[in-house]
Amino acid sequence: MMKTMNTKLISTLSAFALCAGALHVNAQVQIAPIFKDNMVLQQQTDAPIWGRALPGHTISVTVSWQENAIETKVSKDSTWRLVIPTPGASYDPQQITVSADGRSRTFSNVLIGEVWLCSGQSNMEMPMKGYSSQPILGGQDAIVHSKNDFLRCFTVGKAMTLQEQESCTGRWESASPNTTAEFTATGYYFARLLQEVLDVPVGIIHSSAGGSAIEAWIPHEAFTREFPKIAIPNDISREKKKVLVPTVLYNAMIHPIAGYAIRGAIWYQGEANVGRYQEYPRMFAAMHDAWTKRWGGKRFPIYLCQIAPFRFSDQAGNAFLREAQMKIAQTQPDTGIAILMDTGEQNCIHPANKQVAGERLAYIALARNYGFPNLPYRAPEFRRAEYADGKATLIFDHTGSGFTSFGQPLTGFELAGADRVFHPATAAIVNGKIVVESSQVPDPVAVRYAFRGYIRGSLYGSNGLPVSSFRSDNWDDVR
Template sequence: MVLQRDTDVRLWGEAKPNTTVRITAGWNLQDYRTNSGKDGKWSISIPTTHAGGPYTLTVSDGTPLTFNNVMLGEVWLCSGQSNMEMPMKGFKNQPVDGANMAVLGSRNPNLRLFTVKRNSSTAPVDDVTGKWSEASPAAVRNFSATAYFFGRLIQDYLDVPVGLVVAAWGGSACEAWMSDDMLKAFPEASANIPPVDGEIKSKNRTPSVLFKGMLNPLIGMSMRGVIWYQGEDNWNRAHSYTDMFSTMIKGWRELWGQGEFPFYYCQIAPYDYSIITEPGKEIINSAYLREAQMNAEKIVPNTGMAVLMDAGWAEGIHPSDKRTPGERLALLALGKTYGVEGIGCESPVYKSMEIKGDTVIVSFDRAPEWIAGKHSFESTQFKLAGEDRVFHPAKAWISRSKVMVRSEKVPHPVAVRYAFENASEGDLFSTDGLPVSSFRSDNWPDDRPVKK
């Protein structure tokens, strides 16, 4: 396993009731003692040193249990739904780009992997099922692709052991990863929390069941931070996602008791949601969910969002490119958590618009080297609307740090939108190659024009 370096790492377990539990740490050859309760449970925090290993860790209540090949390094929790869970081998009919060669070159004893087995529960559980493995072709093939590419880059740059703990379930809702207390602020969700021993109508979408079955046993695990890739299941509930996601992050931090640890997440990638919309039903625009994710970054400290406007797949909700999201999450960690200088890690963001005659001038934050196009100084992803709220395609061109937008059909523009559809492919970037998120200048509640 990997334990978090340079901290007081929390260890816990079960032993003989009312017994002294002795812990011997191989990295400093020190003994630590605590007592188990009448239920046999015990917990202790012991100091770890700088990165290194392998060490032994021995726990004894009279009968010793020794863990071998223990490393001290960086530990990250990796959670979310299918785009986090998707293994390097891919899903059936859905490959991961470049996976076979990446798997072949994956042998690395300083990169350790742990996958929490799926478990949906109406009551909090104490244990998870899984095992630690050193990175190897056999282990990496079945491990989260996004998490692997994240960890590979982190380990390669920092040159210390890295441990990745994946707790993810495809199709899972944000509500499923939240505790009962966190959901109190959301009556629609809390009303559907099943009672203990009650029926779980959806094993991956029912509120609180994955928190109880997969996350609860990990709470308190000493770690550096969290990476998260989720939101596709909430695409039709964007109105509540900013508050819900923010509440989840704050709730996890409170339970862990390790301060405002880093929390980096992927913005959902472009996808044509009409494919999964029932005939006759309204096709909901997932750009509102991407906007909700972007807003969470603004209100929750020590977070960062990896924008994936150039890494989607219009025909599939599981893009084959998993290296891009994994490495963009790693850039956020390297730049914001580990303080690596000289790299870009955050995408430019929409700042403001100015109207001059028939032209809208768009400005950006986090763009010190200005804005770049994909292959030109023009963008095909902008639309303008007038007072009627009807959006029309517009011509857009980059002018140094700004984008100028104009449409002959909108002589008096009042609002601008960029890539604000389900499956738009972004074509604006920072000079570091990080894409601009879809955005809008208006706050109109829906996409309907004004009735005259």
Template sequence: MRHFYSCVFMLLFCSLNALAQLKVAPIFANNMVLQQKEENYIWGEAKAKESITLSTSWLEEEIKVKADKNGRWKVAFSVPQADLKSHTITIKGKETITLQNVLFGEVWLCSGQSNMQMSLGGNYNQPIKGGNEAIANSTNKYIRHCTIKREKSTVEQSNCKAKWEESNPNTSPNFTAAGYFFAQQMYQTLGVPIGLVNATWGGTRIEAWMDKEILSTQYPSVELPETEAKDLSHNTPTILYNTMIHPIVGLKIKGVLWYQGESNIKLNPIEYYDIFPSMITRWRELWQQGDFPFYYVQIASFNYPKELPAYLIRDAQLQTLKKVENVGMATITDVGEKWNIHPMYKKEVGERLAYLALNKTYGFHNIQCTGPIYKSYEVVDNKIVIEFDNVPRGLTSFGVPIQEMYIAGQDSVFVPAQTRFTRNRQLEVFHKDIKKPLAVRYCWNNAFVGNLFCIGGIPASPFRTDNWKENNKKNETPQK
């Protein structure tokens, strides 16, 4: 009887192995962009121990590997400088797969929640400013977009569903709007193909994009899922990392564009000061590409309920600049919408992310990429003098009084302040009735329209000079 079951097992195993077909991971497909001037990887599945041969239209020699005992295979190959030509990749085993219309260029992963997910065609009753014009002018075979299908799982998946497309008026309405405007500016400046990988899902907390190992070891208070994914919200910790990030770890990328934070406001915003830098570091560890560029968007103004301190998430994002190497933050204090959590001004978002990449990653140092960042203050007579970083040519409000600047005196009550620019690239803040000022705050509330900029037109981040307790109603910043 034991011999009988052994024979049945062997027959079943051999049958399943015989059915195994050559497959390539779905992230590698027609129309894709490969990261130029780097060693890239491609992987997939085949029969156990099957010999796999990779050949390309640009490499003279074939590359041969064998699938492991589980049928998994992976090939490393070099990609030269972008040449604006269409290339092919052929993978041969028992079957043959050919990837066509492949370009070399710059590959950026776009991830986060709804403001990165928001498409160029807009949401229902929520437009993209200039979106229709952008769609009409979007024909460009050198801008490519890959959509990772939104799925969830409580365990790490080997594959995801992905689709690469060329940019044109039929495809671009479904592209990430912020990502598209980023790619448009990047292509215009660099003149090489730009590939966007869109792994986004609206309404998601940062923990959904993190793996089980880091959450269980560093954040034990985070409840990890124990039931099947179909019974869980897409906002559940690990559930999107498993399906939308883990399957593409190893894809050679230039860097990450991230827009997220809104869904962490109602949880524990204080924890965001630590967990956001940890997520960046962890993704870099998993990718094993060193400290690749990670550029993110500071969340926009919105009229959140008073008990939800969105300004703490913005401050956590600001402080991340000091905690993690090779990061940058796009500020958008000027383009939020008080009654719309999905601001229409995604062109400004995408272009400011592009300015960060062009300056910090590609060496175009005369492109200003960061707005004024609060550095220090000094009380001089009845004024507070603010000093900023990132203002090589000074400050401006483009000819109108600065809004959302508040000052407090001995009574710790904040009132609207007057301001004056100095010749030393500083800002004087004062109020005629406050003789001994103690603190200044700028855009330190949920909803606002900021108008303090560097000369390059990049807005200042919200800031405060004090560290007073947030639950003290006496020193709250007025909310308009």
């Protein structure tokens, strides 16, 4: 007979809400349905499992990797929660059995490995099969060769609401030619590289919505505290773009899964916030802090894709948002950024090359979370400009072994004098620095690089990663 370990019951489920379609052990007991056959559990952690049942009933969980069962009693508010210690990653399938009142439900083909949340708007949502007339570069070939039982995805069904939900839909699926077409492309390429390098099972939880603003992904409590002047409507039924309404996507698509053990999150969003770039760093910080709280207080990293260049109506357009995203990565803890200056498309806001996006995010995770500190994962980052003799000498951090333009001319540089009028400038790599000059600007006081809505980046670190667009000025009115 198995020995029983009693665990401390947490009586509130504010951070660990139920999903709908819950699996029933009996008529009264429910298990959050992110817990399903084929799931991947985060290795070497205390992984929560939770649900609802009649108060006072005993819930028992047994797992195939340890002898002892884990028990708790259902709290007065009808919620129950247990913490399962997970072993190291393994390709061996495991089982989890939840029992109550003599009945049980067993989850089979469970793997222990690495788990990441993938969230954002349409560029994260974009599946491996692409959108209509917007394919994924190399997507068909990748789908055909994707069979891998150790790479799995749970896609949260799209929904929006003003109230925090105990419901979501979705199922765990292994990568295969029959399933991968529907996987998030950025998330798939991220997970594929992690799985290849780490040689462990990898699971991704995909929760994104095209056209969504970052405000929609922030919980109500955090949003109203940090942004009290931004109104939240009482009814979204008449809202033309519901995905822009604060809190609605957190409520329906994050809250139900909050608490499922993960290593971290990747984030590809920002196009919907181009016109509100000033607030973006604060909103990202509010989201990150709130998600941390809802996951039980243990902070996890969120690595973001910088949005790619695109021809917005404002010619500087997303350059300001890209700058805001760089600020996040440079100033906020547990963040990192994948620069996509070389993947943008002038007339398509959804770059076809999602492999670059996913793998650059994976570089960050491998270097910072998985013991590969010597893996280059960031390009040089602009620090300051020095002006002398009619030239601007640009100083960078994280220069590594220097710069390259892959044999092509450096383009996209501009200089301005005291009149604040920018003119095209020439640039050269000189002794590990960038020197910029323009015959039209004899006394420069400001420099910009690739600071346009759509532009093709020309400057790279010698590690092959593109340098972000940047500016030395703070002239937001100069576009």
